[in-house]
Amino acid sequence: MERKIRKQVTGYRTQDGAGVNLVRVLGNRTVEDFDPFLMLDSFDSTNPADYIAGFPLHPHRGIETISYVYRGFMTHRDSLGNEDTIGDGEVQWMTAGSGILHEEKLPASPRLLGVQLWLNLPAKNKMVHPAYKSIKNRDIEEIGFDWGKVRLLAGEFEGRKGFLSKYLPLNYYDIHLNPNSTAVIKTDPEHSVMMFTLLGDAFIGDALVKEKTAVKLTSGDFVKIKTFAKKAHVLFIGSQALNEPVAWGGPIVMNTKEELLKAFDDLRNGTFLKDTISY
Numbered sequence: 001m002e003r004k005i006r007k008q009v010t011g012y013r014t015q016d017g018a019g020v021n022l023v024r025v026l027g028n029r030t031v032e033d034f035d036p037f038l039m040l041d042s043f044d045s046t047n048p049a050d051y052i053a054g055f056p057l058h059p060h061r062g063i064e065t066i067s068y069v070y071r072g073f074m075t076h077r078d079s080l081g082n083e084d085t086i087g088d089g090e091v092q093w094m095t096a097g098s099g100i101l102h103e104e105k106l107p108a109s110p111r112l113l114g115v116q117l118w119l120n121l122p123a124k125n126k127m128v129h130p131a132y133k134s135i136k137n138r139d140i141e142e143i144g145f146d147w148g149k150v151r152l153l154a155g156e157f158e159g160r161k162g163f164l165s166k167y168l169p170l171n172y173y174d175i176h177l178n179p180n181s182t183a184v185i186k187t188d189p190e191h192s193v194m195m196f197t198l199l200g201d202a203f204i205g206d207a208l209v210k211e212k213t214a215v216k217l218t219s220g221d222f223v224k225i226k227t228f229a230k231k232a233h234v235l236f237i238g239s240q241a242l243n244e245p246v247a248w249g250g251p252i253v254m255n256t257k258e259e260l261l262k263a264f265d266d267l268r269n270g271t272f273l274k275d276t277i278s279y
Contacts, residue, residue: 003187003220004205007033010213011042017055020106021045025196025214028248033216034194035241036168038063038253039118042198042212043072048108055104059272060096061263062126062253064119064167067092067104068153068174068235070198072112078102079273082132091135091153091172093163097121098274099266100130115196117237123244123255125167127274135163147181148231150174155238158186173236175225177202183225191238193217195225200232 011025026040045051067074073087076094079101086092087109094102106112121128141152141160152162155171162172171191177183187193195204196214203226209215217223225234246253247260254260266272 001189001220002205003193003217003223005207005209005215006218007216008207008209008213009215010210011040016041017104018053020053020055021050023212025212031246031248034214035192035243036120036239037117037192037194037237038120038246038248039116040196040214041116042196043115044111044113044212046111048112051106051112052108054106057101057103058251059099059101059267060094060251061099061272062121063096064121064165065092065094065096065116066119066154066170066172067114067116068172069112069114070174072109072114073107074114075105075107076102076132076134077105078130078132080130080132084132084134086134086136089137089140089151091140091163093133093135093154093165095121095128095131095166097126097128097130099263099272101273113198115198115235118253119168119170119239120242120244120246120253121167122242126254126259128167133163139163145183147183148175148177151176168239168242171236171238175234175236177225177227177232177234179227179229179231181227184222185225185236186222187220187238189219189221190240192241193223193236193238195223195237196235198233198235200227200230202227202232202234204234
């Protein structure tokens with residue numbers, strides 16, 4: 001059965017961190033519809049003043065943050081002792097788990113283009129060991145088709161395997177479509193699937209989706225993506241819906257208000273960081 005669009009969300013311009021201009025696409029208002037995807041921020045600027053302030057040291061608990069920097073660079077540093085830079089097509093995957101402090105610097109470049117996704121952790125995994133992993137270009141397979149190509153950022157695609165997440169299955173594809181093309185992407189019928197038009201407009205399930213728009217799809221085992229006169233660059237993200245309560249406060253996402261209050265108590269009391277085991 002073909003997947004169609006159940007919901008479209010167009011982001012709004014805002015600032016975060018020390019003054020980074022971005023487009024917030026998913027957030028508190030979309031939690032139920034897009035489960036288990038919590039937040040999606042989009043970055044697209046040729047003006048370094050929009051982003052070089054970066055994101056100073058801050059905490060996270062209960063989630064995984066997955067940053068895809070298609071153009072430009074991001075430097076990560078955290079309380080586990082990790083320091084790493086990704087860029088021009090690479091991925092940064094951080095498991096906050098029981099608690100981590102990290103900062104993200106965004107060096108000046110001709111263009112910063114990418115997204116950061118917050119993936120919820122199941123209740124049973126909220127307090128797992130924090131971890132960091134970078135997925136470099138050498139680890140990302142590109143699969144060519146007559147309609148374009150797929151970059152396998154994580155998960156599985158037509159028998160090929162990329163980086164596999166520990167706690168929730170995540171299929172993450174960067175799909176490039178040529179003009180006047182049609183791609184048919186097979187999907188796990190059990191997965192919650194969303195797509196994001198990073199560059200250009202596309203028809204997804206026969207509905208027009210403008211650039212910088214997220215769509216949540218209905219259930220099914222494939223989705224059809226079409227372009228006409230211009231090419232398009234679309235992100236496909238599929239995982240398993242949790243159907244669990246969400247208690248969200250700033251950089252921390254737990255399942256109950258009591259757990260959330262405990263996390264902020266830990267921050268105040270200096271007991272937030274539970275371990276320092278690296279990935």
